[in-house]
Amino acid sequence: MANSFSLTTFSSSSSLFIALLLIFSAAASAQLSSTFYSTSCPNALSTIQAAVQSAVANEKRMGASLLRLHFHDCFVQGCDGSVLLDDTSSFTGEKTAGPNQNSIRGFDVVDNIKKQVEAICNQTVSCADILAVAARDSVVALGGPSWTVQLGRRDSTTASLSQANSDIPSPNSNLSALISAFSKKGLSTNDMVALSGAHTIGQARxxxxxxxxxxETNIDASFATSVQGNCPSTGGDNNLSPLDLQTPTTFDNDYYTNLVNKKGLMHSDQQLFNGGSTDSLVNTYSTNPSRFTSDFVTAIVNMGNISPLTGTQGEIRLNCRKTN
Known part of the structure; x- marks a missing residue:
């Protein structure tokens, strides 16, 4: 009887503890709001949008680069602007991690956006939020969907080289590794397939x-030959090819059509359509662009909610490259 009583008490206490954790988690998440800057910096979003539009008009590829920065930020420590930090004497930043070195770009554009935002609202808008908004505005600038960005993230005061190396999915990943990498961040397989559609824009080395x-053998022969023309078997490591040969600067669903036709550029791309569990979803996206854009919007909002710093956590950096 005593054992039964203590088990019941333990169970009740555990349930209460879990409930409190869920309430706390929901409260932290609820601190993100689409109207976060409506009073403190009402022109923040329009300022970011104008800067992004200018940058993308100057170089179409920049839209994909800014979107990728948001992704690489959120997968390391959550969406906290850590990807933007330069190395210091006390820590090594994420820019030299394998998935980032000689790959992620757009830092100058972010610096310019931050400078413009600081000019109208001093130390109010975080670098993490700038990345989230710039990702949305980049997609829109390249003909893709818009969405309501949740705001109120704060900036980290440190970065993680080791987590950048371990948690950002590799272009050589198999399907199971991709599903696992996204699941680790609280994202579903559906989210993963939809977010991979960001490869409808941009280029790869x-x-x-x-x-x-x-x-590889699961590749269209003529496609492979055409890509080899700009990627020799040795040398030319940094030569670029579009991730989507058809419409490389338009945000559309051609990426999935390419996969169905065995024209995925990277190993990790074609893994989404290679006889596995995600084949049917790729087929759906290839024929139903509205379903893709709807699912992409849901997925990128989910990604933007990965472990944000809110309230008094972190800081609002004056310079996105260094802590205050």
Whole structure:
């Protein structure tokens, strides 16, 4: 009887503890709001939008680069602007991590946006929020959907080179590794497939797809030959090829059509359509662009909610490259 009583008491206490955790978690998440800057910096979003539009008009590829910065930020420590930090004497930043070195770009554009925002609202808008808004505005600038960005993230005071190396999915990942990497961040397989559609824009370096276009068999032969023209079997590591040959600067669903036709540029791309569990969803997206855009919007909002710093956590950086 005593044992039964203590088990019941333990169970009740555990339930209460879990409930409190869920309430606390929901409260932290609820601190993000689409109207977070409506009073403190009402022109923040329009300022960011104008700067992004200018940058993308100057170089179409920049839209994909800014979207990728948001992704690489959120997958390391959550969406906290850590990807923007330069190395210091006390920690090594994330820019030299394997998935980032000679790959992520757009820092100057972010610096320019931050400078413009600081000019109208001193130390009010976080670098993490700038990345989230710039990602949305980049997609819109390239013909993609818009969405309501949740705001109120604060900036981290440190970064994690080790987590950048371990948690950002590799272009050589198999399907199971991709599903696992996204699941680790609280994102579903559906989220993963939809977010991969960001590869409808942007370019990749020869070094990350060379093995696929020379050695893999689940690839359209003419496509492989055309890509090899700009990616020799040795050398030319930094030569670029569009992730979507058809419409490389338009945010559409051609990425999925390419996969169905075995024209995915990177190994990790084609893994989404290679006889596995995600084939049916890729088929759906390839024929139903509105379903893709709807699911992409849901997925990127979910991604933007990964472990944000809110309230008094972190800080609002004056310079996105360094802590205050």
């Amino acid at each position: 020869c070094t990350v797809f060379r093995t696929r276009v020379y050695n």
